[in-house]
Structures are given as C-alpha cells and as structure tokens.
Amino acid sequence: MLECVFDAMAEDESLIPKDYEKRLRESEKYLAFSNCLLNLETLQKEEFSPYWLVTHELNVRYDENACPRTFLKWLDSTSDDEEVKRRIVEVLAVLLSGSNLTRSYFVCGTAPSAGKSTFAQLVKYLLGENLVSSIYPGKMSEKFSIGSTKG
Secondary structure (H helix, E strand, C coil), X not given: CHHHHHHHXXXXXXXXXXXXXXXXXXXXXXXXXXXXXXXXXXXXXXXXXXXXXXXXCXXXXXXXXXXXXHHHHHHHHHCCCHHHHHHHHHHHHHXXXXXXXXXXXXXXXXXXXXXXXXXXXXXXXXXXXXXXXCCCHHHHHCCCCCCCCCC
C-alpha cells in the first residue's frame, strides 16, 4: 500500500521533485530559523524558498546582533577543559544542523551538577519537545528504556 502511495507521489513532480536528492544535499548548508534561512557557508540571512528542502525549523528567530552571553557563561561553568567545551559546541552544532549525517546520538557523562539537564532543556527549546529525548544514564539499563524513548 505504502509503495503505491510513493509511486503516485513520484509521478507528480510538485509532490516529489525529480532532483530532490540533489536539492536535499544542497539544502544541508542552511539552518532554518522561524524568520529566515541562515547560509552556514556565508553566514548570511536568506529568504525562505521552495527550492531549499529543509527538514525542520528552529523554534527561535535569527538575530545577527545577538550575543549568547548566557550560553557562554553556562559553557564556562561546565568545565575548565577547553576540549570539553569544544565538544559541547560540536554536539549542539550537529543537533541544530538537522541533517544528522553522522547518524548520532549523544551521551553526557554522569558527573553531578555538570549542566546536563540545562543542556537538554536548551536543545528541547531550540528544536522542540517532540524532536528530543533525554533519559538518565541509570535508566538506560532498564528493559526497553531506550526503545521507548520518543524524539
């Protein structure tokens, strides 16, 4: 049944363009905010266009004059190790990109009061509750705990 639906959609180029794979690859350079697309190669704002096939939109407006003072303060409080901070920023970049080319999930360490819950709240706010799951490492050993997560 599903195959028939896809075949029918593929016949109508307005539903699935013939060059959709190329357009998806080209669209990976964009980050969709609620008010614009940000070209990650040029760091320039662009208007939304039906050509770009972005898979999700961040839950925030892009503001080129914004300074992430609160985020930077939080990042400084997580660790004195610059490598740890760099990895946190890398994880955030992968999560925000939407492409998930790395086919990854991320596990935060178990150190108490290290900012794990704060980071999870930030990601949930930016991406939306329905796209993010977080479970405590101690719960991962429970039967079906990972399989029953949503997001």
